[in-house]
Amino acid sequence: MSVRRLRPLMRLGALLLLGACRDATSPAPANETTFDIELRWVGSKPTGAVAAAFDAAAARIDQIILNDLQAAKVGSKEAPFDLTKCSASMTGTAALDEIVDDLVIYAKVEAIDGVGKTLGSAGPCLTRVTGGLTVLGIMRFDSADLTDLANKGRLNAVVLHEMLHVVGIGTLWRRKGILADSGLATVRVTGPLAASACVNDHGGSTACPGGAVPAENCLNLDPALTCGAGTIDSHWKESVFQGELMTGYLQTNNPLSKMTLQALADLGYIVSLTSAEPYTVPAPPAALTSGASAAVWTPAEALTILGPPLAPRFVVDDLGRMSPIRSR
């Protein structure tokens, strides 16, 4: 029998094994036919606008992503998965022995250091060997900053931005082989669907030459904007895309473009484009069209500087075997 014909049988066998391993206390997969984010709170669940922002972001992504991902076994009775392996902040949660379908996010909102310092961090922790997409991710934020962002009208955008990091924007580009020239001035995302959207949907033929979308390289930015490891290589380039949701800095209006939705498709998700928001790549600032590499783009309004997303730490294979991802 060919490898091509064997593979579905192997997957079926793996799923049957997963089913056999599930004990009476493990929850059944939440949804068998569509993509589903399950949000779990660590510590007390926030109230009001903060809770609403998380729920809205999860519902939005559930609508955007259409495919049911392969169920993944996380932990076992003998070796339950300790969430503090993802982040030391995730204390007090029971170790995991369950089957995840499709994505579980552990979220924690707590007092960290007050307004304007550490906002928090988010990203995938555990990804699938098959397909490479996220199984389990974490989001942790400073409660003072979230209250401040709500007052500024930026809370929903920040939470959606960070949840999209968990799903894979900026955090899975390298592992999926669509990040070129990492760490260099020419760093770019080579996902063909995102690049096509940049050119054909957003007027970015100058911004996105050669079938690629420029990623953040920390060049051409106002010196007042902090930019470093983590922001670099994991966002769209701010001086080119400015207001788009997945640059590393947020304005008051931050449209979720077709380009970002197509970047999800480039990662392997099946996406609906119907909820994309109108977005046009802005004309390059005059200082940048002169070709001077030291020229900077100065924002017209005070921006919210977002922190670096978390990189995935573990992979899990079809049989539930986990391996740590070696850091570069």
Ligand SMILES: [Zn+2]
């Ligand atoms: Zn970010």
